[in-house]
Amino acid sequence: MANYLDTDSDGDGIGDDVEGSNDSDGDGQPNYLDTDADDDGIPDNTEGTDDADGNGTVNYRDTDADGDGIDDSTEGTTDTDGDGDGDYLDTDSDNDGIPDSVEGTGDADDDGTANYLDTDADGDSIPDSTEGTTDTDGDGVANYLDPRDDSDSETGDQDTPQPEIGVERNRAQFGNVSVGETQIRSIVVKNLLTSNRSLVVSRTLITGREPGEFSIVNDSGAPFTLAPGERKRIDVQFSPQTPGEKQAQLRIISNAEVSQIDVWLSNTGAYLVVQEVGIDRDSEDRSVNIDGTLIRENSTYTVNVSRSTLGSRPAKISETNMTVTRAGNFSMNITHSANPLRAGTEIATPERTALQYVSVDYNVPSQTFNETSFVFTVDKSRLPADTTPDEIAFERYSEGQWREQDVRLIGESDSSYRFHASTSGYEQFVITAPNINETNGEVGEPTGSDSDGNRTDADDGNGGQADCELFGVDLGSFIICWYWWLLAAGIELLLVLYRSRHRGMLGFLFSRRGGTDRSDTGVVEMSEHLPESSDGHLWGARLAIAGLMVAILTLSVASVGFSFASPLYWVGIVISIGGTVGAVVNGTQNSTIWYGAGVASAMIGVLIIGYGVQNGILLALVPGGLMLVAGAIGVYLT
Numbered sequence: 001m002a003n004y005l006d007t008d009s010d011g012d013g014i015g016d017d018v019e020g021s022n023d024s025d026g027d028g029q030p031n032y033l034d035t036d037a038d039d040d041g042i043p044d045n046t047e048g049t050d051d052a053d054g055n056g057t058v059n060y061r062d063t064d065a066d067g068d069g070i071d072d073s074t075e076g077t078t079d080t081d082g083d084g085d086g087d088y089l090d091t092d093s094d095n096d097g098i099p100d101s102v103e104g105t106g107d108a109d110d111d112g113t114a115n116y117l118d119t120d121a122d123g124d125s126i127p128d129s130t131e132g133t134t135d136t137d138g139d140g141v142a143n144y145l146d147p148r149d150d151s152d153s154e155t156g157d158q159d160t161p162q163p164e165i166g167v168e169r170n171r172a173q174f175g176n177v178s179v180g181e182t183q184i185r186s187i188v189v190k191n192l193l194t195s196n197r198s199l200v201v202s203r204t205l206i207t208g209r210e211p212g213e214f215s216i217v218n219d220s221g222a223p224f225t226l227a228p229g230e231r232k233r234i235d236v237q238f239s240p241q242t243p244g245e246k247q248a249q250l251r252i253i254s255n256a257e258v259s260q261i262d263v264w265l266s267n268t269g270a271y272l273v274v275q276e277v278g279i280d281r282d283s284e285d286r287s288v289n290i291d292g293t294l295i296r297e298n299s300t301y302t303v304n305v306s307r308s309t310l311g312s313r314p315a316k317i318s319e320t321n322m323t324v325t326r327a328g329n330f331s332m333n334i335t336h337s338a339n340p341l342r343a344g345t346e347i348a349t350p351e352r353t354a355l356q357y358v359s360v361d362y363n364v365p366s367q368t369f370n371e372t373s374f375v376f377t378v379d380k381s382r383l384p385a386d387t388t389p390d391e392i393a394f395e396r397y398s399e400g401q402w403r404e405q406d407v408r409l410i411g412e413s414d415s416s417y418r419f420h421a422s423t424s425g426y427e428q429f430v431i432t433a434p435n436i437n438e439t440n441g442e443v444g445e446p447t448g449s450d451s452d453g454n455r456t457d458a459d460d461g462n463g464g465q466a467d468c469e470l471f472g473v474d475l476g477s478f479i480i481c482w483y484w485w486l487l488a489a490g491i492e493l494l495l496v497l498y499r500s501r502h503r504g505m506l507g508f509l510f511s512r513r514g515g516t517d518r519s520d521t522g523v524v525e526m527s528e529h530l531p532e533s534s535d536g537h538l539w540g541a542r543l544a545i546a547g548l549m550v551a552i553l554t555l556s557v558a559s560v561g562f563s564f565a566s567p568l569y570w571v572g573i574v575i576s577i578g579g580t581v582g583a584v585v586n587g588t589q590n591s592t593i594w595y596g597a598g599v600a601s602a603m604i605g606v607l608i609i610g611y612g613v614q615n616g617i618l619l620a621l622v623p624g625g626l627m628l629v630a631g632a633i634g635v636y637l638t
Helices: 151-155 482-502 532-558 565-589 593-615 618-637
Strands: 164-167 171-173 183-192 199-207 214-217 224-226 231-238 247-254 260-266 271-277 286-295 299-304 315-324 328-337 352-362 369-379 393-398 401-404 406-412 416-422 428-434 515-518 524-527
Touching: 164 247, 164 260, 171 183, 171 271, 183 199, 183 224, 199 214, 199 231, 214 247, 224 231, 231 247, 247 299, 260 271, 271 299, 286 299, 315 328, 315 352, 369 428, 482 532, 482 565, 482 593, 482 618, 532 565, 565 593, 593 618
Parallel strands: 171 260
Antiparallel strands: 164 183, 183 231, 199 224, 199 247, 214 231, 247 260, 271 286, 286 328, 299 315, 315 369, 328 352, 352 428, 369 416, 393 401, 393 428, 406 416, 515 524
């Protein structure tokens, strides 16, 4: 039927006279022709014309129909709590008594389920409906998000020790299983006879590098409860979809003192044991131990190290990746702390603050680990307002200074950012963000040292301002520190001036007469006139000298504390390098390509040397030195 004869042109059950010709989602189709007028992924005939949140916008045009601050496109039509309302219409999707607008889309226990859908958001085996939004221990984190909230007192068991979980094997080795075949291994969980409390296993899940290759079968997973001395078998099935080495982790979360146990799953003899160690309620530090056994040379591992005890941290590591270059065994501890974990590693630049220190300690040579990286999350509520992801830094302590690592954003929710950081080995790390002025909430103002020493170097791309300080002066950096650019510009200019002297042109730099020429005998003689073709070369050299003088003068001004000198210094460097380039281009036209190539090679060589020295890459000194020497020789031979 033609649209003009059809009272419901898009067949969504809502009359054209109701929908009208507006284009709510801006997709080029008027609402009366658009089966999803608000582009939230839920058809109009599902949403209907009700107004669930009473905001004056009917559901089919409302991208947040229940007004809980979570988009309908995120919530969808699933009915998590089985109350008959799809999540997009349900202001408490998991029916835990805490509104979705309070819980949000964060994932406090890193179990892959957003808080608003998770009935145990902090993974402590106590339902959120029991814990509620009270903050028992006064640490600023509500009980339902705080796995260490003194909840024993809430449940009336303060004087009864928590149950102790026992797992009969810390690894499951499946052997050689072909694609299309399956193999099942069983892991036995026990409630050890150390307490009269029941062991409540609230969650079992597969995580790690290849979770899709393994599954919990035979209805043997959580939730389940074990009386003291009771045991239960968890069956894990390996069904390889592709050939090759496979690995994952079975995670068991319970109300035991050690609330999270990981069992290594693989089809090789090598395995890792991942467990939290040294839990001390009086200490904020948390350590996860990784023990590698029968590791093969150049094996690659992805290890999930997230723990519910880290749920309330402003930043935390959830995963590490590594290539183990040596065969054998190793042991590693990854420790989170609010304070530096080694003496002398404090960072105290006022513009940034430490969200979390992380120490990685191991019992093998550092060369054992290659291609190392981390996945980490940052709580948005702990950041200054308007902080963007590119202002978050992941820094490694190396050779006496903090150095920024390569970081990229890989995910974002309403409450957190998720990043991947590539690192040049394992050491001491710190996750940093712009500082918050404690008096007015502004970013970047000095606040003085706090009791935790939570300060970091400024974000200059090279590990902070302290890295670029020379004789008490810091003019910033661009890839490398300011003084390397000054040295590069100076050497470049010296080569141009050598060329000018060789051609008898030095005397013409600031005069139209009085130059020198070389005679056939090699003796420099005075020349009365400058060849017209050399004008460009001399004007470039003059500009380069002027720029370098500006840079040196601003350096003198900066030494007495004038901050405006920094941009003026860089203007001088740009002018100097630009002038030198102009002189080189003109000189090359009147000579050979070797002249221009020699000057460029020498300058690049200096910059490579600077980058190597600054970042502790000693191998960079070799190509940098060769390029510098080769460039100088090239200019000389020309």
